Amino acid sequence: MAKVCQLKFFFFFLCAFLFTLKASAQYGDEEDRLFFGGLVLGANYTQVDGDNFAGYHRVGLNAGAILYVNIGKPFSVSMELLYAQKGARAGLSQLPKLMNDQSGVITDYKIRLNYAEIPILINFFDAKKNNFGVGISGAYLGSSKETYRDGNGAIFEQEAKLFPFKKSDFNIVLNGGAHIWKGLIINLRMQYSLLSIRNLSNILTGRQQQYNNLVSTRLVYIF
Secondary structure, eight states: OHHHHHHHHHHHHHHHHHHHHHHHTTSSOGGGOSEEEEEEEEEEEEEEETSSOOSOOEEEEEEEEEEEEEEETTEEEEEEEEEEEEEEEOOGGGOSEEOTTSSOEEEEEEEEEEEEEEEEEEEEEOTTSOEEEEEEEEEEEEEEEEEEEETTSOEEEEOTTTSOBOSEEEEEEEEEEEEEETTEEEEEEEEEESSOSBSSOOTTTOOSOOEEEEEEEEEEEEO
16 A cells, blocks of 8 residues: 555656646747756666676666756756666576575576656756766665575565665766757666665675666657
8 A cells, every 4th residue: 555655646746747847848949948848768777786697687667757957058957757667687698596595596586676766967968959967866666576486496576574675776877868859869878876775685696785787778858
């Protein structure tokens, strides 16, 4: 029930945010606006550094809305409200793998983390409306799940209470966007946790200090 309430609050906040964007879009030409914004849709390619598996094998959703505030040409500050799926997945070439406690082998492994995230960036726009940005993001963990399969084919699920992930995640963000048509921008983003995302690691598969590490490809449509 608590997770349902959290999702309802997130979508209510997103709808209010989108209404603000729609209203701001009526403020003259984009170059003269104080506020302008749009919608974001794309994918996260993620891994968790410290889980004993490497590679951006976990693919998740990155979607929401973005609001820009002009602070003087060619700079603007942006704030996003996103639903972001992060986590990790063992690559096929990395399996089977011996467990840390030597009790057996892992033949499949996944971490699923679902966040409500707010990145804040300072952006530079060139004359062709391409942009580069740097900033930070704060994220709230709505749900988490860790699963692995052992050599006997048994599937085990580790919930947050057993090996908990922290409810907050703070990241450094690097962002680049290429203007391709009218208000459409193709976006590439790199992001990394500044603090460990776990209080206690799963001793079967990783170390205590673990970090979200991701690359995102997204489409941004500016109203």
